[in-house]
Amino acid sequence: MSILNADLHSHSVVSDGTLTPEDLAARAAANGVELWSLTDHDEVAGQQRAAASAREAGMAYITGTEISVSFAGQTVHIVGLGFDPDDEALREGLQSIRDGRGPRAREIAAQLEKAGIPGAYEGALRYVRNPELVSRTHFARFLVECGACQDTGEVFRRFLVEGKPGFVPHRWAALRDAVGWITGAGGMAVIAHPARYRFTPNEEYALFSEFKAHGGSGVEVVTGSHTAAEYVQYAGMAREFGLAASRGSDFHSPQESHTDLGTLPWLPGGLTPVWELLEERIR
The missing domain is CATH 1.10.150.650 (DNA polymerase; domain 1)
Structure with a gap:
């Protein structure tokens, strides 16, 4: 099960994607995805539709969301996988983020x-x-x-980025809370696309250390915004911190996304894929 076309990071119209959960499922299946997750930002409202559509398309499915977190003055994203989408604490936490x-x-x-x-x-x-x-x-x-x-x-x-017109910082969830909501709902917390954050080496080490200490257990190694060199870099970080490795395109739109669903390279060798730790949660 280690070699698997899994795409565990994508977005629908429920957050900031342009396709419905049903159309995303169909696109993923057409591209050969075997295990899929819809990870809308700070929201789980599309989970039932996504799971049903995945089953109809012949794919395995695992629940997902992407939680916005403030850490060291930046916004960091934590993907949750394999949780109970009806968990009350998780739902209340996500609602608190959306309210802002x-x-x-x-x-x-x-x-x-x-x-x-x-x-x-x-x-x-x-x-x-x-x-x-x-x-x-x-x-x-x-x-x-x-x-x-x-x-x-x-x-x-x-526009919209620090120092440019339209940039407005937001106080997102605390790292401890986001990881706690996910693990409390029976899921696995994963650091999303770590190469995208503009951290110093010390700040990045602190992120991984605190994430691990709070109960986080995975990191996206192969993702749409990482280069081949960054696959190697974060495979090394996964090994150093004893984290499982995830793989996801971060697909939002056929017109906007660099990487289509299901088209990523395989995970580097010697890593534990997140799906091997989530077998009981895969539908």
Whole structure:
């Protein structure tokens, strides 16, 4: 079971993806995915639809979410896998994060208006299927639509990031809480795409150390935003910290994502895949 086309990181219209859970399942199955997880941001509302669609498409399924965490002044994402989606503490924790997104979105829009881009809040809402989850990605799609930028890559070079118009920090969950919600619901906590964070070596070591101390047990080694060298780097981190290795495209949209569902390289050798530790939770 170690060699498996598993894609354990993807997003639907329930958060900031552009496809429904049903269409994502069909796309994953068409691309040869054998084990799939829908990991919408701070939300589990799409889990039943995703699991049912995976079964219909002949894929194994495991529950998922991606929780936003504040650590060392940055936003870090922690993927939860194999949890009970009806767990009350997990649901309440995710709701608490979503409750902060609305005020943040209005602040982002106000900053963009000062930069000469009016109507951004209403424009972003046109891309939102879940009104509790207005995100920077929805604003980015509006900025492309209105002609302010050519594509979403340009958006995140010119807007919405630290030091640029539209950047509004948000106080997300604490690392301890996010890991606790996941493990308390019977799941496994995984550090998502670690190469994306702009940490110093000491800060990154602190992230992995605290994550492990709080009960975290996995890290994404092969993911859509990692290079081949970073696969090797984080395989080494997985071994050093005794973490299982995960694999996921972080797919959001056919038009925007660099890596399609199910098309990643295999995990490097000598690692314990997360799915080997989650066999009892796979549907």
